[in-house]
Structure formats: structure tokens, C-alpha cells
Amino acid sequence: MSPFSRSDLTRLLRESAGEEQPGLLDGNVLDVTFSDLGYDSVAVLQLIGLIERERDIQLADETVSEAQTPRALLDLVNSMAGPAAA
Template sequence: MPGPLFTLDDLRRILRSGAGADEGVDLDGDILDVDFADLGYESLALLETGVLVEKDFDVTLADETLTTARTPRALIDAVNAQLGKAA
């Protein structure tokens, strides 16, 4: 039986709790394919996001995952791939 999936709602929660949200960006909108830079999240914020994802979901993300996953969809897919390996 597969474990829980990492969802867009999980990512939104982690982004808000870790790095906050730029007041000009609506994280509740259709952001799956929007570049993190366009959402106001640079490399340091994404590293913090990665730490929180690892802690909350008990996965290990390679540093390059956080630098190559340029959109929420890409990061969600990468996290779920790790969750699938742990199952």
C-alpha cells in the first residue's frame, strides 16, 4: 500500500511556514508550472523548503533536486519519487 503523497497543498504550507509568501504572489492560484523565481522564491528559500520537506515527510532530497526543480510540479514529482522509493 503506497504511503502518503506530497501534494501542492503540502508545498504551499511549507513555503508559507518556511520562507513566507511574497504579498504580490497568490500561492492559492494555479502555480504548478510557475517558476519558483517568479513566485519570489530564490535558492536559499528553496533550500529551507527542502529541509522542511525532508523533516515533515521523512525523505532525503539531493541538493541538485532543489536546484533543478524549477516549478512546484517538478518539486512535488521529485518528492513523490522519493516517497515511492521508501514504500
């Protein structure tokens, strides 16, 4: 399976919660918290559900709660998908 990319994350974020401000996810936002980007906990939970279904993985609640930024979530998803892809 191909790595989970920033464009994958952006697409699923827009699908799960919409984007109130066009271009909000553009630029250097990988280390900005989801809450600072305007995504509440419900939007992030919806995002996690979409990722799990699309990537056929199960993310543990405690690890998901630690992934507060897009970069952390990308790293988490890619670490889960790595062994399954091999």
C-alpha cells in the same frame, strides 16, 4: 505515507519563507518558477529542509536544483516517497 500534495507544498512554503502577497500560491502556478513566484534560493533551501524532515527523505542536491517549479518539486518528492511507502 500519503502523497506530497500541493497543499502540503503551500503550507511548507509559507512556513519556510512566508508569503509576501496573499493568494500568490493560489491559481495555476504549478509550472511557474519559484523565482518568478518571489521565492529566492534561501527560501527554497529552507523549504527543502522542511520537506526532508517532515517526509523523512533525503533529496540529492543535483535533483533539487533541477526542480525549479512547484510541479517539478512535487513530482520529485513523490518519486522519493513512493518506494518507502510501499
